[in-house]
Amino acid sequence: KAGVTQTPRYLIKTRGQQVTLSCSPISGHRSVSWYQQTPGQGLQFLFEYFSETQRNKGNFPGRFSGRQFSNSRSEMNVSTLELGDSALYLCASSLRWENTEAFFGQGTRLTVV
Amino acid sequence: GNSVTQMEGPVTLSEEAFLTINCTYTATGYPSLFWYVQYPGEGLQLLLKATKADDKGSNKGFEATYRKETTSFHLEKGSVQVSDSAVYFCALSDRPGGGADGLTFGKGTHLIIQP
Numbered sequence: 001k002a003g004v005t006q007t008p009r010y011l012i013k014t015r016g017q018q019v020t021l022s023c024s025p026i027s028g029h030r031s032v033s034w035y036q037q038t039p040g041q042g043l044q045f046l047f048e049y050f051s052e053t054q055r056n057k058g059n060f061p062g063r064f065s066g067r068q069f070s071n072s073r074s075e076m077n078v079s080t081l082e083l084g085d086s087a088l089y090l091c092a093s094s095l096r097w098e099n100t101e102a103f104f105g106q107g108t109r110l111t112v113v
Numbered sequence: 114g115n116s117v118t119q120m121e122g123p124v125t126l127s128e129e130a131f132l133t134i135n136c137t138y139t140a141t142g143y144p145s146l147f148w149y150v151q152y153p154g155e156g157l158q159l160l161l162k163a164t165k166a167d168d169k170g171s172n173k174g175f176e177a178t179y180r181k182e183t184t185s186f187h188l189e190k191g192s193v194q195v196s197d198s199a200v201y202f203c204a205l206s207d208r209p210g211g212g213a214d215g216l217t218f219g220k221g222t223h224l225i226i227q228p
Contacts, residue, residue, distance in 0.1 A: 004156070019147035033214040042221060043202065048214030056214045090156055092216075102216065105150075 002026065004093050004105035012111045018079040021108045025072050025093030032074040032101070037088040038076060045091075049074055050096070078110075086112045115140045119203045119219035126193055127227050134222045136177075136203035144205040145181050146170075146186040147216070151200045160188075160201070178186040198226045 005024040013019050025032050032057075034046040045058040049068035066076040072093075078085055088109050092102040119136045126132060138144065145164045149157040161170030166181035177188045186203060203219040 031214065033216075041206075043216075045215055045217075072171035092157075097217075101159055101162075104158070106154070106156045 004091055004103050006089075006091050006105035006108050008108060009070060010109045010111075011111060013081050015081055015083060015112055017081050018074050018077060019081060019110060020077045020109070021089055021091075023074045023076075023091030023093075026103055027105075029093040029095055030072050031094045031096055031100075032068055032072065033092045033094075034074070034076050035090045035092065036060075036091055037107070038086075043090070045056070046076065074106065076088075081112045083112050086110060115144070115205060115207065115217040117203050117205055117217055119201075119220035120222055121220050123223040123225050125225045125227060128195055129192045131228075132188070132190040132193045132197075132224070134201055134224070136188065136219060138184050138188045138203075138205050140184075140205055140207060140217075142207060143181075144207050146177070147204040147206070148175070148177055148186070148188050149202040149204060149218075151202065151221070153199075157202065178212065193224075193226050195226045195228055198224055200224070215226075 007022045031050045032070045033048040035041045035043050048056040063079045068074045088107045090107045091105045094100040094102045116139045125200045146159040147162045151157050161172040163170040163179035169178045175190045177186050200221045200223050202221045204216045206216050
């Protein structure tokens with residue numbers, strides 16, 4: 001069974017640009033969550049989608065947004081990039097929102113220059 | 114709010130040594146507790162979990178016991194191998210049984226095992 005797939009794996013963007021990251025969950029999984037990993041702040045929860053609806057959101061500015069499609073694939077978008085947005089962005093999927101294991105993708109490494 | 118505290122390391126041990134990585138947490142209610150492992154260039158993999166007090170999670174020789182009285186979930190392994198070198202994250206979830214959203218992670222402990 002294929003795991004969680006994130007594309008692209010690596011990305012370099014310039015300050016002020018916007019970026020879209022993609023996550024394809026494990027087949028049958030309906031919950032997708034996004035996390036930001038940085039050396040200073042560690043792993044921080046961004047948001048979670050279930051059945052195309054955002055159910056939970058972390059403490060990030062409105063420049064960070066996401067969406068989920070009917071096939072459970074999810075995208076996250078960061079607008080007006082800042083240097084501090086450089087991070088590894090991890091996507092996790094699970095069957096549903098509780099009582100279920102979270103499976104993480106390999107992440108997208110975003111570098112803002 | 115919820116928080117997880119763990120030693121950051123790096124922790125350097127010789128092969129076959131005994132491993133303990135401490136983890137304590139702050140949470141309201143009865144969270145589920147997890148240990149995740151991250152190998153270089155990879156995402157996180159669930160290593161073990163415990164969903165209620167006194168539960169012991171175990172996997173691949175690693176163990177951790179959910180201690181509510183001390184709000185701790187320390188990771189242990191009796192004899193480490195070079196292949197155990199990785200970053201280990203302690204985490205909690207206030208979703209019953211856990212889930213992908215709203216996990217609160219510790220900063221991670223970098224473990225280095227020398228042959």
